[in-house]
Structure formats: C-alpha cells, structure tokens
Amino acid sequence: MIRFRQIEAFRSLMNTGTTVSAARRMHISQPAISRLITDLEEDLGFKLFNRAKGRMEPTTAAVRFQLAVEENFLGLERLRKVAETIRKDESEALSVACMPMLSSTLLPLILKEFFKIHPGVPVNIDSVGNPEVLVRLQDLKVDIAISLAFPAIAGIEVEPILQADVLCALPANHPLCSKDIITPDDLINENVIGWIPNNPLGQTQEDRYFPDNIEKPYFPIRTHTSHTRYAMVAHGFGVSIVEPFGAQVWTQNGVVVKPFQTKATHNYVLAYPSTGRRSTLVQDFRTATMMVINNPDLVPWQHLAD
Template sequence: MRLRQIEAFRATMNTGTITGAAHMMSVTQPSVSRLIADLEENLGFRLFDRKSSRLQPTEEASRFYQEVERTFAGIDQLEHVAERIRQEQMGLLNVFSTPALSASLLPSIVKKFHETHPKTEVRLDVRVPMEIFRQLQANTGDVAISNHAAELPGVVQEPLINAVFICALPEGHRLAAKEVITPQDLEGETIIGLSSEGPLNWNKIFKTFEDKGVMYHKWLTTQHAETGYAMVAEGIGIGILEPFSARRWSKIGVVIRPLRPKFDFAFSICFSANKARSSIAQDFAQIVREQLKNDPLPFQC
C-alpha cells in the first residue's frame, strides 16, 4: 500500500468522481483508476461500486476513509510544523504585544532589532493580554510583551519592569503647575476610567481614591490607555495611565506629572513553555531589556 494510492482514494471520496480526483491530483483519469484498483488489490476488498455514472463508496470504504482522514490530519499538522521551522530558518519573528506597548515601546525596539537583523521579517500581532497568553499556549508566537498575569500553564513570564503609572493632565489645567499630584488634588475632577480587563486591576486605583474620601467624576471609561491619552489631550479629563506612552503624548497636548502614592503594575517578556526559543527571539527580548535600562520610563523613582 503506497501513499499515492491513499491520496487517490481520498481525492475520489472527497470529489465523488474519478474525474474530480484526477483534477485534484493533477493526473489523468486512468492513473487514478489504476491507483484505486491497486489499492483494492492490496486491501483485499472493494472500495467503490459503479452506479450509473457515479461511484458509490462501499461500507468498507467509508470505514477505511475515517482512518485515512485521521492519518491525513496528522500529516497536515506535520506540514504546519515544517512550515514554522522553514519560517524560522528564513528569519521570521512573530511578536505579540498589547495595544499600548505596540504604539509606544515597540517602534524603537523594532527599529534597533532590524538594524542588527536586517534579513529577519517581523510580524507584530497586537492583542489584549489574555488573547496573547492563549496564542502562546497554542505555540503560535515567538515572544510577547504584556502585562504580567498569574501563573498560566504553557506560558513563561519573565519579569521585565514594574511600571509606575503617571498622572496625565490637559495643557493649561490648574494642576499642571504642581510638581507632584496626590489623590486629594483630584477632588472634584473628571477622571477618565480604564476598564478592569485582563491582569491589570485598574479598580485598585479608584478604590484608593475612594478610601481617602476623594470625590471625583467618572463618566467616561475606555479599555485602552492610548484612547485615554487622546481624551486627556482633548481636555475631557485627567488620566492615571501607563508611562510607556507618556513622552510621546507630552509633545501633543498632555502634561505628565508623577502621582503619589505610586501605583505600579508588572510587565513581562513572555514565551511559550512548550516551544524552543529561537536565537532571534532571545535577541529581541534582550533589546527590549536594554531599551528600558538605557531609556528609563518617566517618574519611576
């Protein structure tokens, strides 16, 4: 029994005709007929009965086809694995990132990576943290930068930084004259809320305000810090936001000040626990670490 015979049988089952199978396999109809006849001889039972101009699979053929499909599913998986290996050999790096980090931290890192790996193709996939972790569990990514989460099966999280969040103010706001912002300073102000999604528990910030008796307005909530910065720039309210985007937004209508007491959240470099790390993935992770060391985030002390 040869693989080509099995392919001819499978193609005939899938198309319902010798003609369709021949077209699928890019061979002649007599070639398909010969392959199936040889397979029947090897198996010791008939696979098809001819009724009018159609082929009718026998009961034995239907049972045999189920096993063939299971076998080919494994072959398809091997092809996917081979494709990933070929891509790595050609220099393909699949990077996952959260929306905020993709627009703030990643551009300079990708630029530096390209300078040292000019032949490597980079695919940057932007997703929310829990979706990033699901992709790593499925072994579809090489490296990711995300908020740190509780221990997850199939995911390795290496600590990157505990980022201290900053206070973002509209230009001309009364609090822009202060060097440091405290919760009491925000009394009566509109605070742009961030949805408590994924591993970041944004609510701990607002609970602290409430515990201190600070009364504020919160009528606008968004799940992305970049949107929060844009709303601050428009003068809608004040944001307690991630610091990665702070310098860029300070050039386009946002005043950045430290908030005390500090609120910090952990970020990590992540890998799949079930996939060997490529050298280019490790190089990329090292550039990320060096970037944060050489260009520290604002107001982290």
Template sequence: MQISLRHIEVFHAVMNAGSLTKAAEVMHTSQPTLSRELATLERLLGFTLFERRSRRLFATEKALLFHDEVQRSYVGLQQLVESARAIRDDTNSHVQIACLPLFAQTLLPRMSKRFLQAEPSCRLGCCSLDHSLLMRELLDLRHELGVIEVGVSIDGVEVEEVTVGEEVCVLPAGHPLAAREVIAPGDLDGEDLISYASSDPYRKRFHGLFMDPRFSQHVRLEVTTAEAICAFVLQGIGVALVNPISARAYRDRGLVVRPLSISIPFVVGICRPQGRPMTPLAAVAARLLVEECREMADELSVPGVWTSDR
C-alpha cells in the first residue's frame, strides 16, 4: 500500500483543525475513519505524527516538519487549480514581470499604474531579482517579461532596447567638483570612488571606458546596487558613476549630479524568453514599459536637468 492523496488530505485537515472532531466536521466524515487514516499514514511514513494524551492529539516535531512540506505542496496545487479554472473560464489574466531592484523602485511603479488602469481585471506580479537570478528564472519560464540594464551579452532571450539618458557622476553636497557643470575622466583622478564589485560587468564597462588603469585603484568602497552607491555618496564617503534614474531619485535627497564629458548610454532592456509566444496582456505590459522608458528619456534630456535648481 502506498501513500495516497487521501492520507495527505486527512493529515492536513487535522493539523489545520487542531482536533479529530473538528477535522471530521470539515471533511464530513467520522472520527474513527480519520483515526484509521492517520494510523495508516504513520505506518507508511515510518514515524509518529501525533501523540495521544488524555484523549487528545498532539503533533510531534516530525509532524510539524512534514506539514511545512505539505503546506507548500497545497499552495502549488491551489495555484494549479486556479490556473485551470482561469483557462476554463477564459480569465487567465496574470502577468509576471521580473526586474532589477533599480526598476522595482522607479520604472515598474509608473508602468504598473497605467497597466492596472488599462486592464482592471488583470493581476500583475513584479519580482525584484539580481541580474543572474533574473535571467535564470526568465529562461526557466517563471516570468513572461524581464527588465534589465543592457551592458552584457544575453543568450536565450529577445530584448527590446531603449536608451534612457546617460550615466552620470554623483557627488556629495559641497564637494569641490560640484562647481563644475561637466565631469571629465581626469577630474576623478585621486578621488575616493564608490563602485560595484570588481567582478561586476557594469563596473568593468565603466572603468574600461575611462581608459586609465589607475581609476580602479581609487575605489574605496564596493557595493551591489546603484541605490546603495548613491546612499554612500550622500554620506560623503566618495564619488561615483551611476545610472541617471537612480541619480535623479537621490538628487531630491541632496545628492549632486553632473553629466560626464564622455557618452556612456544607459540602455534598458525589455526581454522575454526566445521562442515563447507572448500573451496579449504581456504584450501590453511590454509596450507600456517601452513607453515609460521613452518618457523618462525625454525627462532626462531637458537642458540643464542636472545643474538647474531643484
């Protein structure tokens, strides 16, 4: 005899109800029947699920551990049931988007407002992940769309690229370089720098464009996100190069932002797995993401956007 779904349902009901009596009421059966089912499950599992004391059941530590796994399975099963019901009723209106942390705080909120207004019956899922995990989950088909910063090679995905301004230099208030309207690579010579980790492809891209091996030697602090870089610069620890979206968000907190004398385009990529048909709702979300990127680009192209008074 093997463990059946019925055995798991009985165990789950007893754990949730807290007693055989309540579980029997929920399952519309008798206490002796549930008791026999539990005894069979314990025999098949090879360990005790409940201790019987004073005519009551007390879950063992192993029962609690096992129930954790059962609950996870029930969540997955419930999602399958809901998906099947949605497919049957033609109401499968859910779009899942993965993005870098940067876009979860900037681009996605703007796009989500427009999307949910245009599609009031649709649910939207936004998951913030680092680049490597995002690409892995996208290729595993766990998300329909991904929003990334383009700057490294991408295999297995189709990408629509939108240039949203250019990388900028951020400075703490009162820094001598704040007096300049434009920052040249040579201006950063000798400055304490805050940057991404040495293995990060974006740091290699930045520093390679400056063509000066001494640039990396001045990095005093390494962090993982542009938001963290801006926060540390705000504390006066050093200066940095970041994307214009993060820079603009922190400019309102007192960060000084200056354009660079060389062009380093900041390119946003709206991507999806190659060969996977895009649902109509995902296509709407992708279009709105592109439109928001272009609107941000227009906002960042206004003359004097970094040097004018806030």
C-alpha cells in the first residue's frame, strides 16, 4: 500500500534532483530516501528512476506520475497548513475577519453580547479589507466574517444581515450643513474625498454615487478606508460619501453627517467557510450579531435587508 512518506520522498527527489538534497529537505538520511523510493516502485509495479553511476534519473513513467502527485499533493499541503493553523490557535477560540471600520464600531457591540454567553472564550480579530476577508475564509483561517456583500464565491456561504444608507460627511461649519439632504448636484464644485477601487473591473464608488448624467466633483484625496475619509473631512480637506457606522465616532470630532440622496446602499453579510456544520461559538456569534443589528438603540440607522 502506498504511504504518504513514500510520495513525499518521490516529490522531494523529483523537485531537488538528487537524493542528498531530497534527504536534506525531509530531514532524513540519504539511504532512507533510497529505501522509500524502492518501496514505492515495488508498490506501484513500475520503475521510477534509472540508477546509473550513483545518479537517479527519472523515467518517463516518473514524469507522468509526478503530474498526478502534484495535483493531489496540493490538497494534502492545504490540509497540513490548515492543521498547523488550528494547532497554533487555542483549541476553543473564535477567529473573526472584519473590515477595519466594522471592527472598531459594530464588532465591539457584538462582542459585548457574545461574551455574555462565552465570557472566557478568546477571540482573534483579523481586521482587513474586503478582498482579504474572502481569502481568509477560503483558506479556512477564520471561522466567520462580517463584510460588505460580494458575488457568489466557491467555498464561502453568506447570510445577508444589514442594509445601510450612505451619508454625506461634511466639515463643521460647511455651508451644506444647513441642508437636510445632500444631493450629488450639491457636490459638483466640492472637493470630495474619494475611493481607491478594490476591483478595477467593477463599478467604482464614484460611478455609484455620481452617475453619468451628473458632473463629477474633484477628488483631491483617495483612500481605501472609511475611517480615513472621515478623518480627512474632519481636518477640512473636503467632504465625502461614507457608510454610517463611523458617524457616532466622528460626529464627536468635527464632522457633520447628512443623508445623501442616492439609490446606492451598503449591504452587509455574515460569511462562513462552506464546511457544512458550524460550531457552537460561530452560532452564538451569529446570535449576538442579530441581537445588535435588531436593536435600534445600538444601530439606529439600520433596516434589515429583505
């Protein structure tokens, strides 16, 4: 029966070219490599290497076999990396991926509820942008994520939880602060703190908020994060279109927010690796999330997505 150690030795020998290098890579002796290869040949029923003058030259069969080995070994390597990640983590810890703005506004409210159920459970927070959130989920490096909605992706399950209207952030004493609602036309002659698109091929935030029939304002500064846009507004560099989660923080720091007239909204989801079953910690984190977003005192701007 073929053993994993034999396949590992074969792969190392094919990749390094010599038994000495293969042995060094696997931290075993050179004779041990030779023995593993001989045993593998016996189990397979065909020769993998021609031995001549102390060298081992791969046969045509070995080259063909290597293609199958590489295809399957990648899956084994991924399992090994996942296992290593799990070993390094605490056995009963929850790993959460979350966008920076949500990790400093919505997530603390959720964790207050979660810790009422699991007061002693460690929580690891991976605060990254939306594209990185998806990578963390696909690589099984986190148990759950809170993010902006995204198109269907293999290996990830999503649950829509929240739909939030966008706001216009203005410096204090800005002339537009007297208006109840800000429109795209109001910003034509304004400096607007803009966005660096995460997906160059997708619709940009500028296109969403300022359609083709509306003259685009000037964008003196562009950035990835909402916190940075709020900060630029607070320091008087311009106005910006922002999500509402940071409003409570930044209205205490020189920013005025007004409703912005647009059909565009921000849709948020809970996302999970597609592993079938979910742990008790993940289920209870979801429960805590729903308690927070359904509480108008904690999230006053929210209305649930249909």
